[in-house]
Amino acid sequence: MDLSLLLHDTLAIGPISLITLVGLVVLTIEALHNKTENINCWISLVGLAAALVLSLVQLPTTGTAFSDMIATGGYASFFSAVFAAAGLLTVMLSKSYIKKQSIEHGEYYAILLFAIVGMMLMAAATDLVTLFLGLELMSLSFYILAGFVRRRNESNEAALKYFLLGAFATGFLLYGIALLYGSAGTTHIPSIVGKAGMLASSTMFLIGCGLLLIGFAFKIAAVPFHMWVPDVYEGSPTTVSGFMSTGGKAAAFAAVLVVFAPALVRGVEPVRDVLAVIAALSMIVGNVIAIAQTSIKRMLAYSSIAHAGYILVGVIAANSYGAQGVLFYLVAYTMMNVGAFGILSYLESEDGKNVSFDDYRGLSASRPTLALLMGIFMFSLTGIPPFAGFFGKYYVFAGAVQAGYTWLAILGVLMSVISAYYYLRLVVLMYFSEREQDAPVIAVPTSGLGMAALVLSAIALLGFGIYPSVVLNFISHFF
Amino acid sequence: MTISLDLHMYLGLSAMLFCIGVAGVLTRRNVIVVFMCIELMLNSVNLSLAAFSSQLGDPTGQVLVFLVMAVAAAEAAVGLAIVIALFRNKQTVNINDINILKW
Amino acid sequence: MIDQYVPIGIMMVVAIVFGIVLANINKWIGPKRPSDEKLSTYESGMEPVKTARERFSIKFYMVAMLFIVFDIEIVFMYPWAVKFKELGLFGFVEMTVFILILVVGFVYVWRKGALKWD
Numbered sequence: 001m002d003l004s005l006l007l008h009d010t011l012a013i014g015p016i017s018l019i020t021l022v023g024l025v026v027l028t029i030e031a032l033h034n035k036t037e038n039i040n041c042w043i044s045l046v047g048l049a050a051a052l053v054l055s056l057v058q059l060p061t062t063g064t065a066f067s068d069m070i071a072t073g074g075y076a077s078f079f080s081a082v083f084a085a086a087g088l089l090t091v092m093l094s095k096s097y098i099k100k101q102s103i104e105h106g107e108y109y110a111i112l113l114f115a116i117v118g119m120m121l122m123a124a125a126t127d128l129v130t131l132f133l134g135l136e137l138m139s140l141s142f143y144i145l146a147g148f149v150r151r152r153n154e155s156n157e158a159a160l161k162y163f164l165l166g167a168f169a170t171g172f173l174l175y176g177i178a179l180l181y182g183s184a185g186t187t188h189i190p191s192i193v194g195k196a197g198m199l200a201s202s203t204m205f206l207i208g209c210g211l212l213l214i215g216f217a218f219k220i221a222a223v224p225f226h227m228w229v230p231d232v233y234e235g236s237p238t239t240v241s242g243f244m245s246t247g248g249k250a251a252a253f254a255a256v257l258v259v260f261a262p263a264l265v266r267g268v269e270p271v272r273d274v275l276a277v278i279a280a281l282s283m284i285v286g287n288v289i290a291i292a293q294t295s296i297k298r299m300l301a302y303s304s305i306a307h308a309g310y311i312l313v314g315v316i317a318a319n320s321y322g323a324q325g326v327l328f329y330l331v332a333y334t335m336m337n338v339g340a341f342g343i344l345s346y347l348e349s350e351d352g353k354n355v356s357f358d359d360y361r362g363l364s365a366s367r368p369t370l371a372l373l374m375g376i377f378m379f380s381l382t383g384i385p386p387f388a389g390f391f392g393k394y395y396v397f398a399g400a401v402q403a404g405y406t407w408l409a410i411l412g413v414l415m416s417v418i419s420a421y422y423y424l425r426l427v428v429l430m431y432f433s434e435r436e437q438d439a440p441v442i443a444v445p446t447s448g449l450g451m452a453a454l455v456l457s458a459i460a461l462l463g464f465g466i467y468p469s470v471v472l473n474f475i476s477h478f479f
Numbered sequence: 480m481t482i483s484l485d486l487h488m489y490l491g492l493s494a495m496l497f498c499i500g501v502a503g504v505l506t507r508r509n510v511i512v513v514f515m516c517i518e519l520m521l522n523s524v525n526l527s528l529a530a531f532s533s534q535l536g537d538p539t540g541q542v543l544v545f546l547v548m549a550v551a552a553a554e555a556a557v558g559l560a561i562v563i564a565l566f567r568n569k570q571t572v573n574i575n576d577i578n579i580l581k582w
Numbered sequence: 583m584i585d586q587y588v589p590i591g592i593m594m595v596v597a598i599v600f601g602i603v604l605a606n607i608n609k610w611i612g613p614k615r616p617s618d619e620k621l622s623t624y625e626s627g628m629e630p631v632k633t634a635r636e637r638f639s640i641k642f643y644m645v646a647m648l649f650i651v652f653d654i655e656i657v658f659m660y661p662w663a664v665k666f667k668e669l670g671l672f673g674f675v676e677m678t679v680f681i682l683i684l685v686v687g688f689v690y691v692w693r694k695g696a697l698k699w700d
Contacts, residue, residue: 002671002672003671003672003675006672006675006676024683024686027686027687027690028686028689028690030690031689031690031692031693031694032689032693128543129539129542129543129546132543132546132547132550133546133550136550136553136554140550140553140554140557143557143558143561144557144560144561147561147564150564150567150568151568153568153569153579154579154580156561156564156565156568156569157565157577157578157579157580158580159561159564159565160510160561160562160565160577161577161580163557163558163561164504164510164513164514164517164574167514167517167554167558168504168517168520170521170554171497171500171501171517171520171521171524174521174524174547175497175520175523175524175527177524177543178524178527178528178531178540179527181528181531181539181540181543182490182527182531182534182535185535185537186537186539187539187543230580231580234580235580542661545657545658545661548654548657549654549655549657549658552650552651552653552654553651555647555650556647556648556650556651559643559646559647560647563640563643
């Protein structure tokens with residue numbers, strides 16, 4: 001390997017190199033100057049926008065870099081674009097939010113950028129070593145971000161719970177990697193997937209897959225490894241919860257689709273069965289418990305568990321329909337959940353209040369635009385056309401039916417109907433309910449940047465919903 | 480693949496250490512001790528990796544051991560920082576007292 | 583045959599003499615005015631004998647945290663050192679990038695005052 005190759009490879013993983021560099025620059029500026037929040041925010045925005053453009057430019061290419069450790073172009077670029085977009089929206093929403101919470105430090109942006117680097121590495125990994133590194137980079141950044149409001153007990157507690165359970169899950173994931181390496185004799189993921197049919201009878205391989213599944217199930221927030229989700233999402237800063245639930249989940253699913261690729265899932269029957277049970281449980285538990293919530297933040301956390309279940313259905317289907325459905329679903333979910341958490345962060349008070357269902361009564365009268373946007377996100381989360389959430393569910397369930405998992409598809413549709421109850425309850429409260437007379441009105445400063453992010457995600461939802469082919473054209477040749 | 484007796488022993492020890500770590504995480508109530516048990520889990524995996532690596536005659540496993548050590552160090556730093564932040568607010572490191580968020 | 587070991591023999595003698603001299607040179611040429619305080623066991627400035635169940639200053643945790651993170655990075659230099667010649671300029675550039683990233687972290691820690699004891 002010589003220097004020109006090094007340069008070539010560094011450029012080939014352009015978005016990753018770029019975001020790393022921007023993160024380091026932000027950190028250096030933060031260290032060398034005082035009062036740098038604004039400049040760091042703008043640098044992050046520009047860097048993420050550039051990474052988004054670069055990812056889209058590299059989308060048609062395909063290849064690998066760094067001795068076949070990282071994939072470039074295609075699938076990896078697609079996910080880089082998703083993470084850059086999610087990061088962009090989150091940074092736009094964060095600027096006024098972290099000011100309101102008095103946590104306006106440049107480190108916030110730096111750690112957010114490093115988390116994005118981790119996600120991109122996970123999606124681009126063609127080797128279990130790279131996958132592990134990406135996963136840890138993302139997780140460590142999230143542990144810090146969850147506890148970013150140091151003075152607030154809830155934030156500390158969220159960070160600690162996330163950290164302990166996350167590190168615990170990392171142990172299982174790593175043991176899984178070790179056993180896979182031992183049984184397959186390599187950490188190169190495509191080689192392992194290629195040997196899957198042959199290895200399916202090896203006990204060590206099956207145990208390895210099982211342990212890996214535990215680790216991943218934790219990261220995608222699937223039952224029975226979901227206990228941390230509500231607490232962490234509720235205690236973390238709201239913009240961070242939004243980012244964790246979308247970017248973090250998308251990254252974990254990107255890795256799941258690489259390791260538990262359609263070929264492996266079809267070839268190793270026990271893995272498929274376990275996945276089916278996890279998916280079914282996630283859909284049931286997430287949706288049923290979400291009904292009982294009084295805080296919207298917590299409701300969204302349980303709904304995030306349910307959505308992990310829906311998306312897993314596409315992984316189990318293990319055909320091109322299902323796999324494309326997973327990617328489309330992740331794009332849609334990113335837009336709608338960043339949006340929903342964005343509105344929560346917009347209306348949240350300084351002490352973390354004003355996020356319950358009752359606080360949103362009669363919102364359409366006081367803040368018509370926000371109510372309309374929240375309505376769009378809720379409709380999309382329910383899966384009602386013409387929003388993008390509908391097509392995500394459609395492709396995932398269609399894939400399941402095609403693969404002979406009709407019972408999962410039926411369960412998924414039934415659970416979507418149940419989910420309509422709590423998503424649409426919020427819409428009803430906003431539009432057809434009066435605000436209680438004695439309820440204190442919380443004055444919220446308007447933020448142009450945050451509003452722009454919300455409107456952008458709503459437009460994207462509508463656009464991808466009406467023209468799903470915009471996304472599908474890109475992803476149709478991946479599987 | 481034939482597995483030699485030696486590899487069996489290393490893997491057995493590694494599995495035992497891993498289980499001790501898991502049991503510790505599930506039963507202990509002091510955050511720092513829980514954290515030490517997690518480190519035990521990671522290091523038992525390192526033993527497996529090194530054993531596989533020597534069995535297969537392939538250095539990837541050993542490289543992964545290095546990376547795991549570095550990651551575990553970073554994790555330790557982040558974990559300690561979180562525990563310190565928590566302790567400053569609540570004056571406790573007992574998991575049972577850390578319970579504002581539920582349901 | 584035996585004369586091949588002469589350099590090693592000389593090396594051994596030099597090492598032993600050097601060790602003995604270094605270990606005792608203080609005793610031979612330094613002035614001695616012993617007092618209670620000076621004769622007590624020295625342990626990094628801490629009271630050597632007392633109850634172990636006490637709380638340490640939080641500053642120790644800070645130093646420990648920083649030490650763990652920066653200390654472990656040395657592990658990546660061992661493989662590089664072993665393969666230094668084969669990797670050549672490529673390895674050097676890679677390692678420079680790695681260390682530059684660490685330097686950013688170090689500058690951050692430094693400027694934020696985490697290295698100050700007081």
